[in-house]
Amino acid sequence: MRIALFITCFNDTLYPGTGRAVVRLLERLGHTVEFPQAQTCCGQMHFNTGYRPEALPLVRGFTEAFAGYDAVVTPSASCAGMVRDNHAVVAEQYGDGELRRAVAGITPRVYELTELLVDVLGVTDVGAFFPHRVTYHPTCHSLRMIRLGDRPLRLLREVRGIDLVELPRADSCCGFGGTFALKNADTSTAMLADKMRGVLDTGAEVLCSADNSCLMHIGGGLSRLRTGVRTLHLAEILAATEGDPR
Amino acid sequence: MSSRPAAPHNVVWLDAPSFPEAARKALADTGLRRNLGRATATIRDKRLAVTGELADWEQLRQAGAALKRRTLRHLDGYLVQLEEAVTRAGGTVHWAADAAEANRIVAGLVRATGSTEVVKVKSMATQEIGLNEALAAEGIDAFETDLAELIVQLGDDRPSHILVPAIHRNRAEIREIFVREMGRRGRPAPEGLSDDPRALAEAARLHLREKFLRARVAVSGANFAVAATGTVGVVESEGNGRMCLTLPQTLITVMGIEKVLPDFADLEVFLQLLPRSSTGERMNPYTSMWTGVTGGDGPQEFHLVLLDNGRTATLRDTVGRQALACIRCSACLNVCPVYERTGGHAYGSVYPGPIGAVLTPQLVGVEHAASLPFASTLCGACYEACPVRIDIPQVLAHLRAEVVEAKRRGSAVPSAEALAMRTAGAVLGSPGRLALAQRAAALGGRLLGRGGTVGALPGPLRRWSGARDTPAPPAESFRSWWKRTREGGPEKEDGHDCP
Ligand code: SF4
Numbered sequence: 043m044r045i046a047l048f049i050t051c052f053n054d055t056l057y058p059g060t061g062r063a064v065v066r067l068l069e070r071l072g073h074t075v076e077f078p079q080a081q082t083c084c085g086q087m088h089f090n091t092g093y094r095p096e097a098l099p100l101v102r103g104f105t106e107a108f109a110g111y112d113a114v115v116t117p118s119a120s121c122a123g124m125v126r127d128n129h130a131v132v133a134e135q136y137g138d139g140e141l142r143r144a145v146a147g148i149t150p151r152v153y154e155l156t157e158l159l160v161d162v163l164g165v166t167d168v169g170a171f172f173p174h175r176v177t178y179h180p181t182c183h184s185l186r187m188i189r190l191g192d193r194p195l196r197l198l199r200e201v202r203g204i205d206l207v208e209l210p211r212a213d214s215c216c217g218f219g220g221t222f223a224l225k226n227a228d229t230s231t232a233m234l235a236d237k238m239r240g241v242l243d244t245g246a247e248v249l250c251s252a253d254n255s256c257l258m259h260i261g262g263g264l265s266r267l268r269t270g271v272r273t274l275h276l277a278e279i280l281a282a283t284e285g286d287p288r
Numbered sequence: 289m290s291s292r293p294a295a296p297h298n299v300v301w302l303d304a305p306s307f308p309e310a311a312r313k314a315l316a317d318t319g320l321r322r323n324l325g326r327a328t329a330t331i332r333d334k335r336l337a338v339t340g341e342l343a344d345w346e347q348l349r350q351a352g353a354a355l356k357r358r359t360l361r362h363l364d365g366y367l368v369q370l371e372e373a374v375t376r377a378g379g380t381v382h383w384a385a386d387a388a389e390a391n392r393i394v395a396g397l398v399r400a401t402g403s404t405e406v407v408k409v410k411s412m413a414t415q416e417i418g419l420n421e422a423l424a425a426e427g428i429d430a431f432e433t434d435l436a437e438l439i440v441q442l443g444d445d446r447p448s449h450i451l452v453p454a455i456h457r458n459r460a461e462i463r464e465i466f467v468r469e470m471g472r473r474g475r476p477a478p479e480g481l482s483d484d485p486r487a488l489a490e491a492a493r494l495h496l497r498e499k500f501l502r503a504r505v506a507v508s509g510a511n512f513a514v515a516a517t518g519t520v521g522v523v524e525s526e527g528n529g530r531m532c533l534t535l536p537q538t539l540i541t542v543m544g545i546e547k548v549l550p551d552f553a554d555l556e557v558f559l560q561l562l563p564r565s566s567t568g569e570r571m572n573p574y575t576s577m578w579t580g581v582t583g584g585d586g587p588q589e590f591h592l593v594l595l596d597n598g599r600t601a602t603l604r605d606t607v608g609r610q611a612l613a614c615i616r617c618s619a620c621l622n623v624c625p626v627y628e629r630t631g632g633h634a635y636g637s638v639y640p641g642p643i644g645a646v647l648t649p650q651l652v653g654v655e656h657a658a659s660l661p662f663a664s665t666l667c668g669a670c671y672e673a674c675p676v677r678i679d680i681p682q683v684l685a686h687l688r689a690e691v692v693e694a695k696r697r698g699s700a701v702p703s704a705e706a707l708a709m710r711t712a713g714a715v716l717g718s719p720g721r722l723a724l725a726q727r728a729a730a731l732g733g734r735l736l737g738r739g740g741t742v743g744a745l746p747g748p749l750r751r752w753s754g755a756r757d758t759p760a761p762p763a764e765s766f767r768s769w770w771k772r773t774r775e776g777g778p779e780k781e782d783g784h785d786c787p
Binding site for chain 1: 308311312315379501625626629630649661662663664665666667668669671672685688689690691692693705706709710713716717718719722725726729741749751752754755756757758759761762764765766767769770771774
């Protein structure tokens with residue numbers, strides 16, 4: 043099976059460690075990962091902020107970069123959601139028949155990391171070791187857009203040494219929302235405060251999730267307040283082993 | 289029928305600031321935060337309990353959505369059918385293109401009865417058109433009889449929730465309003481009134497009883513009207529609505545044209561969906577239905593005013609029209625993390641919360657409510673809760689594009705945001721340019737960052753960095769790491785993250 047990694051522009055630039063963790067994890071499980079160099083961005087920011095025509099070349103670029111792979115895996119639930127739900131919308135509104143066909147062909151093969159692991163590769167025990175107290179925040183797009191369900195938790199529960207604790211009001215939004223955090227900064231901060239209260243109540247040392255964007259927001263608040271809680275993408279926990287701890 | 293109203297009128301409050309500004313004030317109101325936090329949490333739990341217990345809840349939602357969509361597609365036919373059925377049953381149907389016309393019709397009908405006051409059943413449609421104010425200008429007093437609506441009216445306040453308009457008030461405030469205001473508009477509050485909910489309800493009951501017994505004209509909205517039979521219905525919890533619907537001689541109902549349903553049997557679906565989603569009850573306490581006029585029983589004169597006020601314009605938008613399927617249950621408000629913290633007034637419209645953010649801009653035109661489609665994180669909680677499966681996040685994203693387009697049309701000079709988006713588009717449009725930008729960011733990060741994070745950021749990004757640290761861009765992007773270590777075959781070398 044030819045697996046291509048869609049790193050996302052955000053992880054590529056700010057969280058390369060997450061990408062390296064995905065590669066390490068999948069190779070440890072015996073798979074080969076390719077990184078199509080032509081890839082850039084799924085267009086989520088443009089689409090969600092109302093700049094749809096600007097998203098069109100990005101949608102086209104995505105279909106070109108990832109044509110021909112059996113599976114495209116991404117460590118971002120919201121970018122997976124953008125590709126699966128909204129690329130067709132952009133193609134329908136602004137694209138031509140060729141683009142619409144290309145989008146329809148590629149979207150069913152785009153998987154968020156935990157979907158690839160659990161549904162396609164059929165593993166929940168990935169052989170990870172992570173001896174820390176961890177809580178998991180299900181991001182809104184992972185929960186309600188692509189419906190990851192309990193896949194992340196099933197993977198986390200198998201991690202050796204982990205002390206996994208439940209996050210209170212886990213399903214409520216952290217207040218990031220992309221450009222929402224800038225356009226409605228005060229409301230975003232109020233939501234962040236409540237999310238941080240939940241995290242601190244768990245006594246966790248590490249907050250993890252399936253999206254670095256929300257983690258940048260929550261982690262940014264936790265860091266500013268010197269709470270002593272760090273954030274880590276789920277992939278980095280799953281990639282950690284006794285020989286290679288994080 | 290016409291399209292959008294000439295002036296946005298009451299759908300948006302003309303003195304209201306944009307959402308972010310209004311929200312900032314609301315967020316600082318600790319009492320409001322507490323009242324709302326508690327109230328929405330209670331109703332959320334109740335709703336989850338009663339929707340979770342039905343094995344076929346999802347099928348019911350699907351049925352509700354399908355019925356509404358089909359009805360909206362053939363709205364013209366059903367409305368004519370409704371008019372014929374109501375007329376056959378002894379009622380009179382009036383068509384109002386906008387708020388001003390609806391208000392004129394209602395005022396004329398009240399004047400014709402010789403009465404100078406009306407009792408009102410809680411209704412969003414009459415709030416939307418500003419009927420009370422219009423009647424007051426004609427020398428007609430309109431008395432709200434729904435408890436929460438009464439609190440809003442006595443307090444000279446605005447509704448902040450579509451089901452519980454006074455949700456922003458706690459009982460101490462309500463007591464204060466009753467003591468201060470009831471005497472000025474009728475029977476005063478009892479001596480020594482406490483803030484016990486029972487005592488407050490009793491005070492309202494005594495105050496309203498006098499109005500019910502005197503009233504000769506009632507004005508209501510409608511939750512539905514059945515095209516086949518001409519039956520109109522109101523769903524409420526207190527019984528005050530039923531007083532209005534049965535005691536007066538004349539009944540005037542103002543109803544948005546989207547409320548029509550084809551058949552009586554369709555109520556089976558909506559009378560399950562509505563109470564469970566709105567008040568968290570299995571069955572609605574008072575469901576009043578009437579078909580035209582019945583000799584010797586109830587109002588002897590019935591008028592139905594069918595209101596457009598921007599609805600046909602909304603119907604033209606194939607994505608946005610689903611907002612017209614709304615049954616005003618308020619579930620989306622109660623689950624919305626933004627509404628829960630800002631309250632309803634921040635939306636500057638009679639329709640607050642997620643449904644308001646998609647309905648208001650469509651009723652009045654996006655240029656009159658441009659900040660509303662952005663008043664959401666697109667978290668999707670509303671879509672999940674909506675009993676008629678309105679994909680609110682999809683409509684929000686759609687309307688955001690309309691706002692951006694309207695701004696583009698309105699100005700030759702692109703905004704700072706438009707320029708930033710264009711630049712981002714250019715950088716992200718090519719892997720080479722992205723790699724260059726990443727190298728620049730890494731350099732910037734080394735200059736700015738201390739201990740792996742960046743504190744203050746420049747320009748509009750200050751709104752972000754005021755409350756959050758930002759990771760310093762790492763020395764090496766993922767793509768350069770891949771190039772360095774993998775080009776020409778995988779190596780096991782693993783670079784290091786942020787320092
Ligand atoms: S949009 Fe849906 S959830 Fe919101 S009030 Fe209308 S019917 Fe209820």
